[in-house]
Amino acid sequence: MMIKFFLRVFFLCVVSALALPSYAQSGAGADPRSLIDALSKADFGEAEKLIGQLAATGDARLVPALNAFSEGDLYFRKSDNLVFIGKSAGSNYELIDPVTGASAGQAAKNAVTKIKINNSLRRVIRSAMGGLTLLSPDRGVRLQAADAVLRSPSAENLELLETAISKETDGEVKARMVEARAVSLLSSDRSVDEKRAAIQTIKNYGGRNAIGILMGASASLDPSLKADVDAAIASIESGQRLWDIGQNVWYGVSLGSVLLLAAIGLAITFGVMGIINMAHGEMVMLGAYSTFVVQQVIRDSAPGLFDWSLAIALPVAFLVTGAVGFVIERGVIRFLYGRPLETLLATWGVSLILQQTIRSIFGPTNQEVGNPSWMSGSFPVGGMTITWNRMWIIAFSLSIFVALLVVMKKSSFGLNMRAVTQNRRMASSMGIKTPWVDAFTFALGSGIAGIAGVALSQIDNVSPNLGQSYIIDSFMVVVFGGVGNLWGTLVGALSLGVLNKFLEPSVGAVLGKILVLVLIILFIQKRPRGLFALKGRAVEA
Amino acid sequence: MISGFVFRALEGRIVAAVGILLAIGILVPALNLLTPPDSALHIPTYVMSLFGKYLCYALLALALDLVWGYCGILSLGHGAFFALGGYAMGMYLMRQIGSRGVYGNPILPDFMVFLNWKELPWFWYGFDWFVFAMVMVLVVPGLLAFVFGWFAFRSRVNGVYLSIITQAMTYALLLAFFRNDMGFGGNNGLTDFKDILGFSVQADGTRAVLFFMSALMLSLCLILASAIVRSKFGKVLVGVRDAESRVRFLGFRVENIKLFTFVVSAMMAGIAGALFVPQVGIINPGEFAPANSIEVVVWTAVGGRGTLIGPIIGAILVNGGKSFFTGAFPEIWLFALGGLFIAVTLFLPKGIVGTIQHGFKARKALKAAAEAEKGRGGTETVAQAQAAE
Amino acid sequence: MNTISETRQKSLLYLENVSVSFDGFKALNSLSFVVEPGELRAIIGPNGAGKTTMMDIITGKTRPDTGTVLFEDTIDLTRQDEADIAQLGIGRKFQKPTVFESHTVWDNLELALNRSRGVFATLFYTLSPEDKARIEEILETIRMIHRKDEYAANLSHGQKQWLEIGMLLAQEPKLLLVDEPVAGMTDAETAETAVLLKEIAKTRSVVVVEHDMGFIRELGVKVTCLAEGSVLAEGSIDFVSNDPKVIENYLGR
Ligand SMILES: Nc1ncnc2c1ncn2[C@@H]1O[C@H](COP(=O)(O)OP(=O)(O)OP(=O)(O)O)[C@@H](O)[C@H]1O
Numbered sequence A: 001m002m003i004k005f006f007l008r009v010f011f012l013c014v015v016s017a018l019a020l021p022s023y024a025q026s027g028a029g030a031d032p033r034s035l036i037d038a039l040s041k042a043d044f045g046e047a048e049k050l051i052g053q054l055a056a057t058g059d060a061r062l063v064p065a066l067n068a069f070s071e072g073d074l075y076f077r078k079s080d081n082l083v084f085i086g087k088s089a090g091s092n093y094e095l096i097d098p099v100t101g102a103s104a105g106q107a108a109k110n111a112v113t114k115i116k117i118n119n120s121l122r123r124v125i126r127s128a129m130g131g132l133t134l135l136s137p138d139r140g141v142r143l144q145a146a147d148a149v150l151r152s153p154s155a156e157n158l159e160l161l162e163t164a165i166s167k168e169t170d171g172e173v174k175a176r177m178v179e180a181r182a183v184s185l186l187s188s189d190r191s192v193d194e195k196r197a198a199i200q201t202i203k204n205y206g207g208r209n210a211i212g213i214l215m216g217a218s219a220s221l222d223p224s225l226k227a228d229v230d231a232a233i234a235s236i237e238s239g240q241r242l243w244d245i246g247q248n249v250w251y252g253v254s255l256g257s258v259l260l261l262a263a264i265g266l267a268i269t270f271g272v273m274g275i276i277n278m279a280h281g282e283m284v285m286l287g288a289y290s291t292f293v294v295q296q297v298i299r300d301s302a303p304g305l306f307d308w309s310l311a312i313a314l315p316v317a318f319l320v321t322g323a324v325g326f327v328i329e330r331g332v333i334r335f336l337y338g339r340p341l342e343t344l345l346a347t348w349g350v351s352l353i354l355q356q357t358i359r360s361i362f363g364p365t366n367q368e369v370g371n372p373s374w375m376s377g378s379f380p381v382g383g384m385t386i387t388w389n390r391m392w393i394i395a396f397s398l399s400i401f402v403a404l405l406v407v408m409k410k411s412s413f414g415l416n417m418r419a420v421t422q423n424r425r426m427a428s429s430m431g432i433k434t435p436w437v438d439a440f441t442f443a444l445g446s447g448i449a450g451i452a453g454v455a456l457s458q459i460d461n462v463s464p465n466l467g468q469s470y471i472i473d474s475f476m477v478v479v480f481g482g483v484g485n486l487w488g489t490l491v492g493a494l495s496l497g498v499l500n501k502f503l504e505p506s507v508g509a510v511l512g513k514i515l516v517l518v519l520i521i522l523f524i525q526k527r528p529r530g531l532f533a534l535k536g537r538a539v540e541a
Numbered sequence B: 001m002i003s004g005f006v007f008r009a010l011e012g013r014i015v016a017a018v019g020i021l022l023a024i025g026i027l028v029p030a031l032n033l034l035t036p037p038d039s040a041l042h043i044p045t046y047v048m049s050l051f052g053k054y055l056c057y058a059l060l061a062l063a064l065d066l067v068w069g070y071c072g073i074l075s076l077g078h079g080a081f082f083a084l085g086g087y088a089m090g091m092y093l094m095r096q097i098g099s100r101g102v103y104g105n106p107i108l109p110d111f112m113v114f115l116n117w118k119e120l121p122w123f124w125y126g127f128d129w130f131v132f133a134m135v136m137v138l139v140v141p142g143l144l145a146f147v148f149g150w151f152a153f154r155s156r157v158n159g160v161y162l163s164i165i166t167q168a169m170t171y172a173l174l175l176a177f178f179r180n181d182m183g184f185g186g187n188n189g190l191t192d193f194k195d196i197l198g199f200s201v202q203a204d205g206t207r208a209v210l211f212f213m214s215a216l217m218l219s220l221c222l223i224l225a226s227a228i229v230r231s232k233f234g235k236v237l238v239g240v241r242d243a244e245s246r247v248r249f250l251g252f253r254v255e256n257i258k259l260f261t262f263v264v265s266a267m268m269a270g271i272a273g274a275l276f277v278p279q280v281g282i283i284n285p286g287e288f289a290p291a292n293s294i295e296v297v298v299w300t301a302v303g304g305r306g307t308l309i310g311p312i313i314g315a316i317l318v319n320g321g322k323s324f325f326t327g328a329f330p331e332i333w334l335f336a337l338g339g340l341f342i343a344v345t346l347f348l349p350k351g352i353v354g355t356i357q358h359g360f361k362a363r364k365a366l367k368a369a370a371e372a373e374k375g376r377g378g379t380e381t382v383a384q385a386q387a388a389e
Numbered sequence C: 001m002n003t004i005s006e007t008r009q010k011s012l013l014y015l016e017n018v019s020v021s022f023d024g025f026k027a028l029n030s031l032s033f034v035v036e037p038g039e040l041r042a043i044i045g046p047n048g049a050g051k052t053t054m055m056d057i058i059t060g061k062t063r064p065d066t067g068t069v070l071f072e073d074t075i076d077l078t079r080q081d082e083a084d085i086a087q088l089g090i091g092r093k094f095q096k097p098t099v100f101e102s103h104t105v106w107d108n109l110e111l112a113l114n115r116s117r118g119v120f121a122t123l124f125y126t127l128s129p130e131d132k133a134r135i136e137e138i139l140e141t142i143r144m145i146h147r148k149d150e151y152a153a154n155l156s157h158g159q160k161q162w163l164e165i166g167m168l169l170a171q172e173p174k175l176l177l178v179d180e181p182v183a184g185m186t187d188a189e190t191a192e193t194a195v196l197l198k199e200i201a202k203t204r205s206v207v208v209v210e211h212d213m214g215f216i217r218e219l220g221v222k223v224t225c226l227a228e229g230s231v232l233a234e235g236s237i238d239f240v241s242n243d244p245k246v247i248e249n250y251l252g253r
């Protein structure tokens, strides 16, 4: 075993030493095609070696083939033992050349044989692919490659990494590569001193993964390094604990911002106008479907605008749901003022109709809503990871909140709105057209729910039932925060979000949610009017 | 005292309704069992079970009417009491399977064996005993209603807030019952029942008895509800609905009044659930879904809340409609139900029975007024005549 | 000091230094106020003076921030809730008439009757001949015998006020708090109400809040004027209505 390992390392060193100078011209050394074809007769052990050799070619064109191999899509033709990537096409396979990616015709299913794969091979493939792309001219690909190596480090990649590091100019990519090198180095046969330095490097990067890596490596490391490893782990852990709390808060704030988004429209229709709008969730759903339709149109007619699709969807969703809200208010709700429980029933009816309408038009299944490029990916902040979409959603919900606050407090519409909700008769005798204010207030609340739908389409399944999953949470937030108080909604949403995320690790997601519900029920007993209650006689009636 | 209580309940309409219910309760099983399958009068077993299901829903709607129609508490969580009653019955039926399950374990229900549980959780003890299970059908929903109501009514949570937290209650239970480690079969629930009191749940005879029991329990609960609302307590209840503070300042303990009604109503819902489960053959967490509870509100509203008989009619009509639509035009059902919600709240706020009653009352009042007018008019004309002379 | 402890000996209702504020707004400000057994007392004061709030405090609807509220010298009303206080014998008519609109006049009175109010007692209650006689007696008093089967919703505003007073009578309270009983009544009805209240006050203490000075004059009893949450003046109607502070704060406007 040991001997085999050393042999392999030696062999690899030689191969890569030979291969390295000619990377740029691609694929000298062993011919990749023949290496791949050799897979047809290799057992798992040999295949592992071949993959190492393929990696050593440094030929990035091999990535699809390796990928196909790990997916189980690599076949060899029985007649000539040539290897191809196979795609199922009816009763045949469409064959693709593993190196050039050119089509190589079709073959009957029984004319080819799948090349066997197992999980340990997959791991080798993953690191090989990482290595192959480390030298790509594309910065994004290199970064991904470094990440891939980091996730499945192996000593084989070490030289490749070092070459890549020496050539790398981009700071971020280089840092990632250095980290990957340090991790790979631990499992290599380098000197103790080098390893000690690597431990330091890993320690400095920190993070939960680093602990795992160090723990995993510590068994095979030289005993003299044990103290270093323990010290590094201890130091990372103490730093990590704070980061963990930070990460939890972040998750909590992120969940809270989703709740805020879902609830903020309700804070107007329910909180300010006192309408129990059970169709609120459907407004969110309509907003999400508006996004879907906008993206559909963009895909068909102007694919270049895709990154702008959300920005375009925002006003569309606002207008669509605002208009629907307007119609609902004029058609149903205005007959029911002062009868909150009846409003609840009627709007529930509206929600059923809206759901079924959407189901009839778009079908009951989930619709695919894409993330624009600026919404995907993530970036690390110290020991925590922050994804862009969550980041944007938090920013977005807070800006809606602020905008709404400004509208309510500063604009004349906001003033009229508050006047009408506080004293309808007085307002109307002062010349405010109360029916229109009602209708537009409701439309505003609905429109905001629609905007929320645009954002939520990015993180949730867009289906006719989308709204149902938010309605109870939204009511909880508004009731918990205190009806008629936008700040209450903000604080309510964020604290429920954070509470949820802090309960989750210890009791699990579902039980956490149940606990939160029970806590809210108990809380309402203590403060029937919520966190920030409006006081006064008006609310007692 | 008690006889007065019951006697008051038996007012004309209630007697008629009970009579009809019992007649149905006897006639339908009789037509099912005694006529040959090819006879025109024969009622197939599945139809009988379907109607039995409607009767259970009717009982659930009646229970809701007691709290909503008379006491003004719009519970959006009555489905939870129904489901708990159903689970209590389901647990009994599970224990009756014995070693006939797929895994053949004489004690543990299949899903527990599947989850590798070694022994029966403590809360399953006793459910193999019918009497105990039936007591639990009442006690479990009643206890939940008591605890929930104790907190909610003392701190005077009412109106919309109460509705929303009842909804949260059933939602929390929904989530809880979906969990496998709750010990109630997770999202599959309890099913594959074999027999009840030694009779096969599939047998026509058992089905007939279950149908009759549904009609009987509905009748008894109707009489009980009628006795409650026609007593002085019932008048206080309506007082709480219309002017809660007046009732308080008259010296009544409103929280006790609400609590009592809520618990009685929850128990009725529990009975409905318990009769429902053997007739449909399954109980799963879906019954806790908030949407179900809201649907009960529609049945009640359609039939006419605060009329006792209305909700029964409403439940049967709406569910009949549902069975028809989902069979014939599945697309349209939600449109129809949604439209019904809106139409009833806008155009028929008193519901079917309430509107009819109101019409009668108005006619009577009109007649009485006309008669009074005639009487007075008579004397007046005499007086005028005299004055003219 | 001496006088206070003396008044404490025989008062039916005793408020001392009662203050309550809503969001910083002081609705009652060190209010002190005493009602003797058998007394009929009128309270006047501008809008927002705290008259209704005082009743809220006495009947347990609102809790005072500070101060003492005693009933019959011994019972601390701040520790009791509305139902307890009602059962102790304090009845209250609201500023806005509050009767059970979907019940008949008769049923309204039957519910108000001072009988055991427990759940089971009411479930199994049957109308006894004495109760029937008592209700008929009250119907006579409030002059509604011919309307006993009418739904309360169909009554006029003034009739609802009377029905509410009738309900309070049925409650047999020791102390009756009446908030603006003649608002919305014709002059004739107002005069009749004054007679009725005087009649009622023969057997119990009554506190009447009113803005109608004619009505107060007709009652001819001791008057307390509240303003901004405390007592401005107290005494006979002539004394109070000549008090310069009262004129400035209330009458003069
Ligand atoms: N629950 C409450 N919350 C907030 N403010 C209140 C509350 N109750 C009373 N107030 C305020 O306290 C003040 C006193 O009110 P109160 O109703 O006692 O006046 P009043 O003397 O009865 O007036 P009116 O003659 O108009 O009936 C008013 O300014 C009122 O707005």
Ligand SMILES: [Mg+2]
Residues within 6 Å of the ligand: C051, C052, C053, C095, C179
């Ligand atoms: Mg007042």
